[in-house]
Amino acid sequence: MTASPASLALQQSAVPQERLLSTAIPGPESRRLMARKSAAVAAGVGTTMPVFAVRAGGGIVVDVDGNRLIDLGSGIAVTSVGASAPRVVEAVQEQVAAFTHTCFMVTPYEGYVGVAETLNRLTPGDHDKRTALFNSGAEAVENAVKISRSHTGRQAIVVFDHAYHGRTNLTMAMTAKDMPYKHGFGPFAGEVYRAPLSYPYRDGSTAGVTAAARAIDVIEKEVGAANLACIVIEPIQGEGGFIEPATGFLPALVAWCRANGVVFVADEVQTGFARTGDWFACDREGVVPDLIVTAKGIAGGLPLSAVTGRAEIMDAAHAGGLGGTYGGNPLACAAALAAIETIEAEDLVGRAREIEELVLARLRRIEGQDGRIGDVRGRGAMIAVELVEAGTDVPDPDLARTVASAAHRQGVIVLTCGTYGNVLRFLPPLSISDELLHDAFDVLAATLEVIE
Known part of the structure; x- marks a missing residue:
């Protein structure tokens, strides 16, 4: 093209x-x-x-x-x-002239609902879904963990080698790399455990299913399925080195989660919204996460993030338990709808x-x-x-x-x-x-x- x-x-x-x-x-x-x-x-x-x-x-x-x-x-x-996409520019200009903020938790507005409806439609799976909007990828990851804990009544979280999930206290604990993200900033949140990733360049010929069995063995022995609220994984790692697990690794983890009542959370903050040649990186292997976390490419440069997932999991949190003053800001929602329209139209x-x-x-x-x-x-x-x-x-x-x-x-x-x-x-x-x-x-x- x-x-x-x-x-x-x-x-x-x-x-x-x-x-x-x-x-x-x-x-x-x-x-x-x-x-x-x-x-x-x-x-x-x-x-x-x-x-x-x-x-x-x-x-x-x-x-x-x-x-x-x-x-x-x-x-x-x-x-x-693009950094000045015409649809995004026009939508934000129209919204800023109407109002910049009311706080969705005080007086809601249609743009937030529209973004939630659109994400429910686009994200993997045809099950009943709900969405909550936030500001940053790290904030959305934290809320995915909160929702998973509320739904399961369990506390432990499993993440993977080389993972990056953010710079807040919990997401620093979930992130693997010390410098510059974690060094000198501890102590970090507890109940975070790390499992080995499939890393094809450094794993040689290890098949995805074999690598998943290795990770599951660590999880079962060091954490215990009965204690585990969620597994959180980037389908293709971002800051960790653009590591794409071998074919079969993600589906095997999903199957184990389903069998053990563990919430499978896909962190698609960097991979979402057409970046990988699919709407979401999970799409390539037909992986349907219980919860999917999005941000970055969602709104053409305006700060917005989301957690989207199975209605019965998303609705587990009590009323008032999710939200934030700026979450789903109307300017960002207008930008998101325009950015998604651009991806589809072009x-x-x-x-x-x-x-x-x-x-x-x-x-x-x-x-x-x-x-x-x-x-x-x-x-x-x-x-x-x-x-x-x-x-x-x-x-x-x-x-x-x-x-x-x-x-x-x-x-x-x-x-x-x-x-x-x-x-x-x-x-x-x-x-x-x-x-x-x-x-x-x-x-x-x-x-x-x-x-x-």
């Missing part, structure tokens, strides 16, 4: 879709603003790139110095429909699969010529490269940082991730053109060639 649909063309026309370096990266205005940031913003709030954005749309971010950067990050999988699920085909082809050509690329993996517009010391499987985080920094200086936004910090992750907006993708991966290929 080399030509964008009409509404995406409107978005792109406002921001020229071509990489341009007007200054060195960072330019003088970004350096000036970074000095102000250092003096005003807490040091713990870091940035990936030392540039300040002023406009964005399609596959381009424009900084204060006039540089046009190719966006392979989408604000960490948030702006999947077939962005199909576009994600086209991006997958293009990006994987480019990366596998590079992989064939560079022994430092240990693995190329991913689905849709959620693709990763795991970098290792040449000829081994030893993680090389220094190389990942060097490649990303070099790409940044050439005007390509690239993110890193992984427990070992050795994974380059690519999350372009689904509104990006093929031409920009080819330009970005030309830069990446050239960068790898010149780095010893």
Whole structure:
């Protein structure tokens, strides 16, 4: 798909879709603003790139110095429909003129109900569902745990190696990686247990069902099904390294949960809303979670998250037990309905699969010529490269940082991730053109060639 649909063309026309370096990266205005940031913003709030954005749309971010950067990050999988999608912009403008907030728990409004109805329709499974809206992915994960505990009367939670679930106290406990997410912030919430994940690159030929049996054995021996409220898992891990479990791993876990009265929670915060070439990553193997957690790509850049699931589980919490002052803010609800309309109208699920085909082809050509690329993996517009010391499987985080920094200086936004910090992750907006993708991966290929 080399030509964008009409509404995406409107978005792109406002921001020229071509990489341009007007200054060195960072330019003088970004350096000036970074000095102000250092003096005003807490040091713990870091940035990936030392540039300040002023406009964005399609596959381009424009900084204060006039540089046009190719966006392979989408604000960490948030702006999947683009950072200025016309339907989203129009819907938010209309809503902000009507009212910005009343609190749904005080005087409700139709937008919240509309988002809940839409999520009940789109998420996996045709069972009776209910939805509750929140602000962030971490908040929604916590509420999924609350709901699971209320429904089961049990307390324990099982998560997996390499998992990332958020930065609140409970979700830090659920997250695997110490630095920068957990270090120095404990003690953490209790009754959180960790099981081994299926990691095909590092598991060799271990089948998904075999890996699931290994995880279940740990759960049964170290936690006990009778104590377990829920299993929480990312169908494809995000910050953990874009790890996709081997085929059969997720269905086997679901079957065990069903047999033992355990709530299966799919954390689709990063994978949801067309990102992986399906509406949700669970769809690929026909996995139907009891609860599904969504955020990021749900609302075109506005803060919104949700827990959607089986009505009998969702309704287990007592009246007043779920909610929050800003949860399901009317502006965010308007944006979500418009973003979902855009995904459906523009077939962005199909576009994600086209991006997958293009990006994987480019990366596998590079992989064939560079022994430092240990693995190329991913689905849709959620693709990763795991970098290792040449000829081994030893993680090389220094190389990942060097490649990303070099790409940044050439005007390509690239993110890193992984427990070992050795994974380059690519999350372009689904509104990006093929031409920009080819330009970005030309830069990446050239960068790898010149780095010893």
